[in-house]
């Protein structure tokens with residue numbers, strides 16, 4: 248029916264969107280945004296329907312988002328450069344801080360050069376801009392949506408190998424036209440790591456570039472919190488590393504790091520990097536400070552590891568994990584979306600935010616709770632969460648193999 252306050256096109260679109268939303272709701276796929284509260288003791292609290300809940304949904308893995316040193320660095324940059332970069336990087340949006348951060352990142356990530364972008368999603372979109380039309384990119388089955396979107400944007404084709412399975416990847420390499428292998432290093436929804444040495448070996452053998460997205464590993468894994476790509480021998484180093492600043496680095500933005508010519512080319516030619524306002528100087532300054540702090544304070548990483556071990560020990564034998572957690576993320580497999588939402592709702596009643604992750608973020612039948620721990624959570628809080636999860640868990644658990652469903 249035409250709405251007198253809208254044009255016929257807007258009315259039709261509104262109705263189509265309403266129908267889609269209703270379908271999502273009935274399938275248990277509707278997401279609700281909660282409002283974040285001011286942090287206390289560095290911990291993320293969330294207000295939901297007037298109730299204050301402790302969040303286990305944050306990616307601030309090292310508890311740095313309220314660190315006064317990061318805030319002071321951001322404040323100085325705000326004062327000096329204002330609230331916005333005000334232009335694209337190639338049109339005057341860059342500051343001396345952008346150049347300093349790019350040099351720091353290249354060094355930290357063990358690459359020749361780096362390019363800073365406003366978000367990780369954009370960095371991934373930009374990072375595949377060198378692909379030829381109809382090229383094939385081999386993706387891990389569980390790669391982040393932005394890695395796959397980049398292949399679509401480049402008008403290339405994605406072929407997905409079974410999760411963390413280099414043998415399947417090697418099989419797919421036999422087809423003509425493969426130009427890239429892409430993987431996350433630490434998977435953001437399952438919490439396990441990629442078989443990087445094997446994938447790098449395959450790529451090297453075929454003379455192909457390997458792209459590694461370190462979004463969930465940066466700050467958490469690696470000798471200086473600098474991710475997993477640096478742990479490979481020099482002759483197996485991935486050609487392209489993507490790092491994001493919105494997780495353990497407690498800031499905003501992202502980078503692509505790699506050989507100088509590749510980065511120079513992306514800076515000139517990658518549309519998601521060229522046609523966008525440069526990252527705000529305050530975020531650049533906070534990121535620089537975060538790298539300094541986490542280099543100097545390795546205890547944050549060990550504290551996080553302890554919390555993860557504690558949580559896993561508390562639920563071991565009770566609940567199915569998506570994988571053995573290697574970073575801050577622990578996936579607890581439920582299977583069905585509606586059931587996962589129900590457990591998440593009961594946990595909220597008990598005072599905890601633990602998000603239900605459902606398709607299309609994860610494959611059909613593998614809905615799970617995603618617990619992310621941080622160095623700022625206390626031992627007592629982690630224990631309380633584990634007890635609440637055990638109490639809320641349905642009696643008929645789903646086996647991981649069943650729940651993961653058919654792959655590739």
Ligand SMILES: Cc1ncc(COP(=O)(O)O)c(C=O)c1O
Nearest residue numbers: 366367368391435460462491493
């Ligand atoms: C693996 C991975 N890559 C990239 C991104 C995108 O990063 P950003 O949030 O900075 O856009 C995310 C964020 O969820 C991610 O998990």
